[in-house]
Each structure stands twice: as structure tokens, then as C-alpha cells.
Amino acid sequence: MKTSTTLISIISYFFVLLFVYAAVSKILDFENFQVQIAQSPLLTSYAGMISYLVITVELITVILLLSPQLRTTGLFFSLGLMTSFTVYIYMILHYSDSIPCSCGGILEKMDWDQHLIFNIICVVLALAAIISTSAHQQVNKNKVFINSAAVVTGSSLIVILLYFSSENTVRKENNFTRRFLPHPIVEDKVLELDNEHYYFAGIQQDHLFLGNKSFPLQITSVEKAFTTLHSMRIYPDRTDFYYTNLQLKTAGSDYYLYDGSVPIIYKGKTTDSLAYTISYNNVYFNQLAVIDSLNFVVRIRSSTTGEYELGSLTLNRQPKFTIFDQLLEKQVDGIFDADGQLTYDTKTKKVIYMYTYRNQFLVANERLQLENRLKTIDTISKAQIDPITLSNGNTKLKTRPLKVNSGMTTNGPFLFNHSHLIGKHEPKDRWKTATVIDIYRTDRKEYLGSFYIEHIDNKPVSQFMVTNQYLYAIAGKKLIRYRYRTSYVKYFTTGEAENLNKE
Secondary structure, eight states: OHHHHHHHHHHHHHHHHHHHHHHHHHHHTHHHHHHHHHTOTTTGGGHHHHHHHHHHHHHHHHHHHHSTTTHHHHHHHHHHHHHHHHHHHHHHHHHOSSOOOOOOGGGTTOOHHHHHHHHHHHHHHHHHHHHHHHHHTTOOHHHHHHHHHHHHHHHHHHHHHHHHHHHHHHHHSOOSOOOBOSSOEEEEEEEEOSSSOEEEEEEETTEEEEEESSSTTEEEEEOTTOOOEEEEEOEESOOOSOOSSOEEEEETTEEEEEETTTTEEEEEETTOSEEEEEEESSOOOSEEEESSSSEEEEEEEOTTTOOEEEEEEETTSSSSEEEETTSSOOSSSSSSTTOEEEEEETTTTEEEEEESSSSEEEEEOTTOOEEEEEEOSSSOOSOOOOEEEOTTSOEEESSOOOOOEEEEEEETTEEEEEEOSOOTTOOGGGGGTEEEEEEEESSSSOEEEEEEEEOBTTBOOOEEEEOSSEEEEEETTEEEEEEEOGGGGGGTOSSOOOOOOOO
16 A cells, blocks of 8 residues: 555656646746747647646646645646647657657657657556556546546547647638748759849749849849859840830740830740840730730739739730739729739649738639639738828828738749748747748648748848749849758649658
């Protein structure tokens, strides 16, 4: 009998020390604890609630264990806690897309497999103490087994239900809690640029093409070896215009030089410096997406309403331009609130428009028939702008607007968005040293995750582009190529992902 009492006391005080240490460690570094919960692949959307709940339950369990009259209840609490932790780690190891960093504190030297074994041992110890207590107090054994089974089952179900609920919330009903993919990209190669005005024009097989705002009549290419920049001067067949915004895009083996303020579009081969006029004076535009050599999607400013609208420009039909004035939705003025970025994805053959000042992007087919209006995970559903109209009729913003999205690129059904807003439970200091990219699906309502791109030489990323093989970025005077870690290939490529590997 004395041996049984001693065993119960030893196990009880073991749990007291464990939970006191765990609770105090979390309290002393509470902000970091919340961030860790928020980045958990399983509990992201409940970080706020769970961070407080876990500490509270741990301290209550300690109080119960220290009271001889309530010790049995405390042991059941210990069993429930350790079962929950065990199921959580098991699901991390077997059902999570990524394995987060190991826990800190007393268990910081353990990897996740060792941590799982430690927790299973704790569950066994709690059960042993409960059984010993019931024998000491001469409690019905069947009742003890039923209560123990109920605690184990209930604790397991709570974690499982939280996981499925959190998954649905994070992916489809997110409350602006990001799930970061740990180190999904690795710097591969870096090229030095001669100025900071380069931008991505497109990619063709093994060649990456760049345009330059300072030298608009120049196309620059980089081969797969990623060792040398090759520049070619472009000679348009007509030069009797005053350009204000000459830009470059490539599609396949062709390049397109255009300025919607003229308005004109030239076309040439990426191997030929001569560019020929294919469209002149058909429509004024301020953005253009190339579908093919005859079909384009443009954003215009309506001559009747003064608002931004999308339209299609088809060179082999009459009329050549067709406006689709129901696509961009007016909230305030139809100009600043409808501002955004237009692109075309050649793999899915979809037109995508991402709003700058609200949490929405739209997806349409090549004929500009709307297919989806999808949202980003932030909560800015209405553009926070304050426009004023000057005496000369021009519209300006009275105060600085809240920018939501800074830029985006696509690769098949995946949209990569450079977000401008910090989410819940994110360390503010991290935003000073890195750019945040959020990943979405364009074929359904789903958020896949986020990752950081580190600043290079204290310069943030100004441009980025994603392919099946690499992620490219421009930061200051550096052109950087990143490769993907194997376990994150499915977030970047349009083909079947490889089996997930632990990093």
C-alpha cells in the first residue's frame, strides 16, 4: 500500500514540475508561444484561444495535483492533456504538409519522434497513477477504465475536430491568420544587374526575359545556366510617337512592345531586333495582357464614366475592341478602388485581375466571361480610400490609401500574391527583413500557405515570377533564382507533386 502511495506521489509531482515549467515558459515568452501556435500546420486559426486555454488548463492541473483531495481529478486532467499533445504530434508527423520546428523549453533537444515517445510514456504514467489511486481508494475498476477511456477518446476527438475545423477556416474562411511554409525556397544563383529598373517580361523554355524602365527599347535575356545577361536593342518600325509608358512582354518566342497612351502595340521575335506595328489607334489602355498574337486583354479608363474597365482587343475582327464593364466592381470612385494588376496565365488560359486596395481577385476565361470572384485572407473587403476631385476634373487621394496587395504572379492554378498587410500573430520585426508571399488557387476558394522571401542587401523584392523549376526575384540590383524544397513542390508546380519528405 505504501509503495502504491509513493508511486502516485512521484507521478503526481512529476506532472506538477512538467506543467509548471511548461506554463511558466509559455507565460514568459507568450508572444512567441502564440506565434508558434499560429504557425502550427494543424491549429493555425485557433492560436489566440488555444494559447490561453493550454496555459490555463496546465495551471489548473497543477493546483488539482497539489491537493490530496483533488489529486485523482488532477491525474485525469494530466491524462487528457498528455493524450491531446500525443495525438497532436502524431497528426503533425502523419497528416501535416510541413513539420514545424521542435518545441522549446525542456523538450528543445528532442525531435518530433522522440517527443511523441516522451508523451506516450507520460500517458502511460498518468494511467498507472489513476489505476493505483483507484486501487488505493477501492474504487470500482470498471468505472475507472470507462472514465479513463472517455478522457482519452474525448481528448483525441477534440484535437482531431480542431484540426479539421482549422483546416477549413484557414483554407476557405480565413480570419487573416497565415500558415507559413518553413523555408520552402533555397537561394540557388544570383546575378548582378546594372540598375534597379528591371522587371520580368516573361519566360520561354530555358530563357528568362527582362524589360527595363530606364531603357524601354531593350530586351534582356538570361539562359538556364544563369551566368550571363544578354541585351538586345529593339528597333520599332515606327518611332514618330511620344511615348510615356513603353513596356515589354514576351509570349512564347515573340515579344510585344506597347504603350497604351499612344496607343500602339509592336511585335517581334525574341531573336530579332526589328519590331513591327500590329495595332495602332484601336484603343487607349493602361494595362495589357497577351493571350496570343491576335488577342489581348486591356484595362482602360472609360471615356463615359472615367472608371477603370476591362476589355478585349482582337485584331482580326470588327469592331476590334469590346468592353466588359461588369467585371470591375465600383466601391467608391471606380478608379482607385478598382486599381489592380492584370495578368494572363497561359497554362490555365485564364485572365486574372488582383485588386490593390481590397481583398479580392477575379478569374475570367479568354473571352472575359467571369468564372470566379475570390478573396485573399485579409479582411479589407472595401477599399479604404478618400478620393477628391480637383477643379480641373482630375481625381486624387486626400490621404494615403491602405494598400492590400502589392503584386502577383501565376503558375497554372496557383496565384502568388505579394501581400502588404501583416496578419495575426506575426512578428512585426520579420516584416522589416522579408517580403511575404501568399499562395492561392485560382480554380477554387482555397488558401494554401505563405512564405518569406528575404531582403537582399537590405533591398525588398520588387518583382518575382514562378515557374515549375524555379522562383525568380528582383531585389535592388540583384536577380535571384531560388529552387524549391522537395516537400513544397506541389505549391509551386502545375504537375503532380512528389511525395512529401521531412526536411
